Amino acid sequence: MGDGHRYIPASDADRDAMLREIGVARIDDLFASIPAPLRLKGPLSLSPAMSEQELWAEMSRRARDDRQPDPGAQFLGGGAYRHYSPAVVDHLVSRTEFYSSYTPYQPEISQGTLQAIFEYQTLICQLTELEISNASLYDGASALAEAVLMAERTTHGGRVVVSDRVHPEYLEVCRTYLANLDLPITTFGHRDDGSSDPEAARRALREGKASAVVVQQPNFFGCLEEIEAFAAAAREAKAQLIVAVAEPISLGLLKGPGRQGADVVVGEGHSFGVPLSYGGPYLGFIAARQSFLRNMPGRIVGETRDVDGRRGYVLTLSTREQHIRREKATSNICTNEGLCALMASIFLAVVGKNGLRDLAAHNHAKSAYARNRIAAAKGCSLPYTAPTFNEFTVRLPVPADKAVRTLLDRGMVPGIPLSRYFPGMDRDLLVCVTETNPRAEIDRLADELGRLD
Structure with a gap:
């Protein structure tokens, strides 16, 4: 050394x-x-180097100083959801042939990895009720940006119409992607019940040609959207309907967006067995109608037969710039998300179709109980009446950021202050309830919010 x-x-x-x-x-x-x-x-102004033993002791000391509320007392959502992952998920992805593999360029030695990605694509198509899916993207936000670019490549509308109920960070990523492409974003408003307004979308579409309409299901504030109404508005304007799904567990209970008229469905797949891990890695997914096949970003794994008739899997329609001429490429996405996609596949296979439906119903039931308990708490109200899945907005008697600090001192994280994204919503809190939140903690949350003044 x-x-x-x-x-x-x-x-x-x-x-x-x-x-x-x-x-x-x-x-x-x-x-x-x-x-x-x-x-x-x-x-550099750094402390002297430590030995490994000294560093371990220092990090242990710092960890003791951190606030660590019990996971059951954390009600955070907003695009990052805490779900239980069966132990078998970590066990299987820890096999060396999976966790040390990279992009499967050589099919003759990568059949296991290629088949795992093929199964992942199949599962995403089943959930979204669309025909094709790719071998994963970085995260939900960049997946939405890729979908917008794909819609523009196919329709050449020169403009995108987006609901103001889409996750602000997803929208910001889209603005970053489109900043130098002369592809403006027009936002449209929402109804008093918290859901996006299809008539507002129609008015925005009448302002000029557009390549796509974008809505989120459930939306950022937790409200469910009327996808069929937006599909009709998009068809009238000859635009594509893109639906973003930040909480994919909802697909276990809701009708697939593809069946409701969506042309492209994108989202964040980390809820399917991928741990939160301080902000990543996440797992973007995209599914679309067959007509988008040659415009999909990234790459697709296909099933084929060899000369002896044996089934095999290969990378096909790889449209990223590393594989084909740059001017013909659809995207420069490169890093392989295969390990996270495998985690999602194992999670969905272990849970199963009926199990996913039960898990989604469990989330919905717990959230409904929490809504009722908090609505009855002193000084608290629910500003939106639209149906929700496992997330909802609460209006507090005090500023939401103050409420978060107060309850954090009591070993609880009550939610996300919406003033972080919307300066005028000082007293609004975004609360998420999943299967990891026991009823006792939900009751404690309602009681604590009712004591705020």
């Missing part, structure tokens, strides 16, 4: 030899092209 550096193999002598070989006197000479004012004049 290097001189005093456990994880840096080059010693001082090794470095001197390399400098002589390339004809440079000092390492600093390698950075001569960087203007002097931009170069660091001294060492």
Whole structure:
């Protein structure tokens, strides 16, 4: 190992030899092209290096200082949902042939990985009730941006019409993707019950040609949308309907968006067995009608037969720029999300069709109980009356960020203050209830919110 550096193999002598070989006197000479004012004049302001044992002790001390409310007392949602994952999911994905594999370029030695991705695509198609799906995307937000780009490639509408009930971060990612493409976003409003307004979408579509209409199901505030009404509005304007699903457990209970008229369905799949893990990794999915086949981003795994008639799996229709001419590519998505897709496949296979329906019904029932309990709490109300799945908005008697700080001191995370995204919603709190929240904690949440003043 290097001189005093456990994880840096080059010693001082090794470095001197390399400098002589390339004809440079000092390492600093390698950075001569960087203007002097931009170069660091001294060492970084960091504490001295620790031994592994010292570092372990320091991180353990810091962990003890963290607030760690019981998972059952956390009611966070907003695109990241806590669900129980069966132990078999981690057990199977920990097999070395899965967790150490990368993109399966060589089908002759990657049949297991390719089949796993093929099964994942099949499951996504079954859930969304659409014909085709790809081999995964980065996350729900970038999946929505990819869907918008795909709609523009096929319709050339030059504009996107988006509900103001779509997750603000999803919308921000779309704006980032489209910023330099001369593809403006027009937002349309919502009804008093909290759901998006189909008539407002029609008015926005009448302002000019559009490539797509985008709604979220359930929407960011937890309200369910009337997908059929938006499908009709999109067809009238010759636009595509894109439905974003941030909480895919809802697909166990709701009718598939494809059956309701959606042309493209995208979303976040981490609820299917992928742990939250401090913000990632997530798992974007996309499904679409057959007509989008050659415009799908990324790649698709297909089933075929070899010369002996044996079934096999291969990468097909790989439309990313690394595989084909850049000007013909549909996307530059590269990193393989195969491990997360495998986790989702195992989760769905273990839970099963009926089990997913039961899990979704359990989420809905717990959320309905929480809504009723909180609505009856002193000073609390529900500003929206539209049906919900496992997430809903609460209006508090005090600012929501103050309520979060107060309840955090009492070992509870009550939800997300909506003022984080909408400055005028200071007293509104987004609350999510899943199967991981026991009734006793739901009751405690309602009691604690009722004590706020």
